[in-house]
Amino acid sequence: MAAVxxxxxxxxxxxxxxxxxxxxxxxxxxxxxxxxxFAQGEFVMIGMYISYWLAARVGLDPVASLVVSMPVxxxxxxxxxxxxxxRVLGLGDMxxxxxxxxxxxxxxxxxxxxxxxxxxxxxxxxSESAIHIxxxxxxxARLIAFGLAMLLSGALEVFLRxxxxxxxxxxxxxxxxxxxxxxxxPEHVFSMAVGLSLALAGAAGSLIMPFYSVYPGVGQVFxxxxxxxxxxxxxxxxxxALIASLMMGMAESLGIxxxxxxxxxxxVFAVLLLTLAIRPSGLFGRQTR
Amino acid sequence: MMRRLRPSAAMGLTVAALAxxxxxxxxxNPFAVDIFIRVLLFAFIGVAWNLLGGYAKQLSLxxxxxxxxxxxxxxxLLIRYGVSPWIGIVAGGVVAxxxxxxxxxxxxxxxxxxxxxxxxxxxQVLMLLFLKFRNFAWGAxxxxxxxxxxxxxxxxxxxxxxYYYIALVLLAIGxxxxxxxxxxxxxxxxxxxxxxxxxxxxxxxxVPRIKRxxxxxxxxxxxLAGTFYVQYIYFIDPNTVFNxxxxxxxxxxxxxxGIGTLWGPVVxxxxxxxxxxxxxxxxxxxxxxxxxxxxxxxxxxxxxxxxTGLLGVLTGAYERMVGAASGGTPATTxxxxxxxPLDG
Amino acid sequence: MGEVLAVHGLSKRFGGLRAxxxxxxxxxxxxxxxxxxxxxxxxxxxxxxITGYYRPDAGAILAFGQDLVGLRPYAVCARGLARTxxxxxxxxxxxxxxxxxxxxxxxxKHLQVARGRAxxxxxxxxxxxxxxxxACDLNAIDQRRLELARALATEPxxxxxxxxIAGLNPAETDQAVALVGQxxxxxxxxxxxxxxxxxxxxxAQHIVVLNHGQKIAEGGPKDIxxxxxxxxAYLGSSYSHA
Numbered sequence: 001m002a003a004v005x006x007x008x009x010x011x012x013x014x015x016x017x018x019x020x021x022x023x024x025x026x027x028x029x030x031x032x033x034x035x036x037x038f039a040q041g042e043f044v045m046i047g048m049y050i051s052y053w054l055a056a057r058v059g060l061d062p063v064a065s066l067v068v069s070m071p072v073x074x075x076x077x078x079x080x081x082x083x084x085x086x087r088v089l090g091l092g093d094m095x096x097x098x099x100x101x102x103x104x105x106x107x108x109x110x111x112x113x114x115x116x117x118x119x120x121x122x123x124x125x126x127s128e129s130a131i132h133i134x135x136x137x138x139x140x141a142r143l144i145a146f147g148l149a150m151l152l153s154g155a156l157e158v159f160l161r162x163x164x165x166x167x168x169x170x171x172x173x174x175x176x177x178x179x180x181x182x183x184x185x186p187e188h189v190f191s192m193a194v195g196l197s198l199a200l201a202g203a204a205g206s207l208i209m210p211f212y213s214v215y216p217g218v219g220q221v222f223x224x225x226x227x228x229x230x231x232x233x234x235x236x237x238x239x240x241a242l243i244a245s246l247m248m249g250m251a252e253s254l255g256i257x258x259x260x261x262x263x264x265x266x267x268v269f270a271v272l273l274l275t276l277a278i279r280p281s282g283l284f285g286r287q288t289r
Numbered sequence: 290m291m292r293r294l295r296p297s298a299a300m301g302l303t304v305a306a307l308a309x310x311x312x313x314x315x316x317x318n319p320f321a322v323d324i325f326i327r328v329l330l331f332a333f334i335g336v337a338w339n340l341l342g343g344y345a346k347q348l349s350l351x352x353x354x355x356x357x358x359x360x361x362x363x364x365x366l367l368i369r370y371g372v373s374p375w376i377g378i379v380a381g382g383v384v385a386x387x388x389x390x391x392x393x394x395x396x397x398x399x400x401x402x403x404x405x406x407x408x409x410x411x412x413q414v415l416m417l418l419f420l421k422f423r424n425f426a427w428g429a430x431x432x433x434x435x436x437x438x439x440x441x442x443x444x445x446x447x448x449x450x451x452y453y454y455i456a457l458v459l460l461a462i463g464x465x466x467x468x469x470x471x472x473x474x475x476x477x478x479x480x481x482x483x484x485x486x487x488x489x490x491x492x493x494x495x496v497p498r499i500k501r502x503x504x505x506x507x508x509x510x511x512x513l514a515g516t517f518y519v520q521y522i523y524f525i526d527p528n529t530v531f532n533x534x535x536x537x538x539x540x541x542x543x544x545x546x547g548i549g550t551l552w553g554p555v556v557x558x559x560x561x562x563x564x565x566x567x568x569x570x571x572x573x574x575x576x577x578x579x580x581x582x583x584x585x586x587x588x589x590x591x592x593x594x595x596x597t598g599l600l601g602v603l604t605g606a607y608e609r610m611v612g613a614a615s616g617g618t619p620a621t622t623x624x625x626x627x628x629x630p631l632d633g
Numbered sequence: 634m635g636e637v638l639a640v641h642g643l644s645k646r647f648g649g650l651r652a653x654x655x656x657x658x659x660x661x662x663x664x665x666x667x668x669x670x671x672x673x674x675x676x677x678x679x680x681x682x683i684t685g686y687y688r689p690d691a692g693a694i695l696a697f698g699q700d701l702v703g704l705r706p707y708a709v710c711a712r713g714l715a716r717t718x719x720x721x722x723x724x725x726x727x728x729x730x731x732x733x734x735x736x737x738x739x740x741x742k743h744l745q746v747a748r749g750r751a752x753x754x755x756x757x758x759x760x761x762x763x764x765x766x767x768a769c770d771l772n773a774i775d776q777r778r779l780e781l782a783r784a785l786a787t788e789p790x791x792x793x794x795x796x797x798i799a800g801l802n803p804a805e806t807d808q809a810v811a812l813v814g815q816x817x818x819x820x821x822x823x824x825x826x827x828x829x830x831x832x833x834x835x836x837a838q839h840i841v842v843l844n845h846g847q848k849i850a851e852g853g854p855k856d857i858x859x860x861x862x863x864x865x866a867y868l869g870s871s872y873s874h875a
Contacts, residue, residue, distance in 0.1 A: 101350075105582075267554065492736040
């Protein structure tokens with residue numbers, strides 16, 4: 001029994017690392033640009049399709065295709081900020097929500113038109129292999145994905161703490177007006193934040209290709225879970241998103257193991273509802289009332 | 290308190306109402322009547338959504354929850370207990386209304402996009418629950434509504450026109466309620482809280498209670514729509530009635546047409562429904578995703594160009610036309626409601 | 634003369650920051666009390682605590698003899714406390730009249746009555762000519778007037794004004810001071826947060842000085858102006874010879 005629980009926890013932790021990349025992206029955009037990117041999952045999907053295409057055409061290993069998907073999505077992010085997001089800043093909740101929401105709808109359905117609803121997979125030499133750590137099987141592909149996800153998260157953390165641009169981002173997140181007075185160029189910072197965020201989403205997509213299928217709607221699963229992790233980890237808090245994602249991954253895994261195959265989502269929602277009921281400001285948030 | 294309409298506006302409204310009543314008698318093509326029914330129904334759902342999302346700016350993307358609850362309530366009552374859908378429709382509305390209380394209690398703890406996400410989650414949870422509910426609610430396969438032939442007492446009609454008139458009445462009810470709310474003290478409180486919730490509280494607006502109340506009304510009306518829909522298509526399953534697309538459309542027609550206005554949802558539906566129906570019949574079968582791509586593009590265009598919706602554009606165009614014709618400065622629809630909180 | 638507002642041992646911290654520490658003061662009926670102090674002293678936090686936007690970590694807040702702690706802002710307003718915000722928060726897409734009516738509707742839900750009361754408040758602040766304009770189209774000064782009218786429409790017995798005078802030119806400052814004086818003569822109890830010394834000296838009968846969330850001095854205008862602690866914290870040398 002303990003072995004079963006341990007296995008579930010390990011699986012959950014590993015996938016949680018991927019969720020972390022997505023939710024960190026969401027919370028980064030939210031913290032810096034102050035909008036919620038409904039389309040974040042679709043950028044994961046794009047990363048996946050890029051890796052799929054490269055694997056099919058050139059035989060490039062999905063993990064290696066990070067070097068393509070990340071820069072491409074970074075550029076997409078910068079363009080997204082420059083041409084779309086910028087137009088709705090300061091207009092209030094409604095335009096911001098529905099812009100990214102419409103984008104999400106657009107991307108999913110364009111993918112549907114272009115690629116059909118078929119599930120596509122990439123098989124690598126290590127897709128099926130696993131190693132033994134004590135009583136637990138650890139999928140090699142998942143382990144690699146987790147490791148790289150943690151590396152990327154760590155790199156982001158270092159970036160935010162140690163570089164000028166990173167500090168500028170944190171400053172803009174905390175107090176945009178004062179940051180501007182201190183010479184921070186908001187446009188530049190926003191573009192970088194969105195770019196990084198989408199690059200992380202793309203990375204997530206590439207990393208999971210060895211063990212996950214891509215189809216137009218795949219992003220939806222990730223994004224819902226990412227959002228719950230963002231709320232649980234306190235909105236705008238990058239470390240919180242990371243920790244919450246790992247927790248969510250494990251919770252989902254336990255749910256699948258002990259409640260049923262499609263109860264993963266129910267677990268996710270249960271976490272959201274519990275968070276709302278008990279501590280709406282998240283694990284790391286300030287309670288003002 | 291009823292405000293006097295300008296004579297030309299009152300006339301226009303009467304003519305339009307007459308035209309609507311006579312429409313199914315003039316047009317008999319079932320495909321066309323089906324589109325009319327869908328326009329009326331989704332305009333009604335949009336109006337219901339607009340109360341919460343347009344005036345109070347609580348952007349729900351989970352109204353399918355109430356649509357589905359209404360639909361399932363009446364269907365369960367009908368099939369398991371032989372209760373007429375005329376009673377079932379009200380019962381469905383009540384169930385949806387009651388559900389809005391716990392849902393609101395949780396979701397209103399969040400604001401903006403996170404509120405929207407929470408509402409999406411609740412609709413999804415309900416769909417999952419009903420997918421599992423084999424004993425009581427037929428699970429994933431759903432069920433057909435047994436065809437009783439022409440039985441008005443059981444809300445089943447041979448003549449499509451009958452459904453048209455029911456939908457028309459529903460829409461009229463929705464518009465009447467919206468109009469009443471708009472012109473009452475509640476209208477002021479709703480718009481104020483939609484503008485700035487904290488500032489509204491500072492002047493004594495009981496924000497939690499107002500949100501609760503408008504959610505009750507919005508949920509009730511949406512529940513009615515759910516029952517009507519399944520009676521119309523003679524089928525129910527979780528994927529249809531709790532579908533995210535229903536939630537999207539509920540919000541979309543108001544945003545495109547004119548958020549927070551009386552006629553906005555109607556304008557939006559008139560624009561979107563026939564377009565999507567036509568596109569669907571052109572390409573739909575072979576190319577899944579066309580309709581939503583179209584919606585997405587329209588939505589983005591509206592957001593980028595005219596975030597408050599197209600109604601403002603239309604009244605502007607109307608003003609320019611009338612102004613040119615009469616030679617003077619026309620009173621706009623908003624001026625008719627001088628001293629009222631809303632503009633156009 | 635009764636105590637309209639009494640604050641005892643009020644404390645609030647945000648993470649590591651102690652915004653308000655063990656603050657106590659009271660306001661008598663009909664008084665105009667000024668709350669002053671350098672930026673970050675905790676004045677607006679104090680208002681937010683009193684009006685229910687924040688919950689105090691410790692301390693009591695009594696208004697008209699009733700405990701306010703735990704009440705939401707709308708309930709506080711219903712008890713007779715109205716406030717303005719330091720950064721104005723008008724209902725942008727509503728007209729001036731509609732904005733103020735929203736306030737007036739608190740006491741009477743009949744639109745005609747509310748409209749009448751709203752018009753009176755609008756006239757008092759001098760916005761009658763602009764009552765049908767959208768609030769978002771007003772300039773900053775008029776938006777401040779609007780904020781005041783809206784607060785007055787709720788028929789408060791205690792009015793909390795948060796920096797209504799900052800940024801006004803001398804003529805506008807005099808107008809604002811006159812308005813505050815008129816309100817005071819009507820019997821309204823007022824607590825005003827301000828930086829503009831001229832205005833404070835003109836309207837306040839009593840001054841409470843905050844620094845780093847704590848009360849460092851309290852007294853009449855002349856005493857405060859001469860108090861070396863206050864001067865060193867805040868007033869500057871031009872007043873140290875008053």
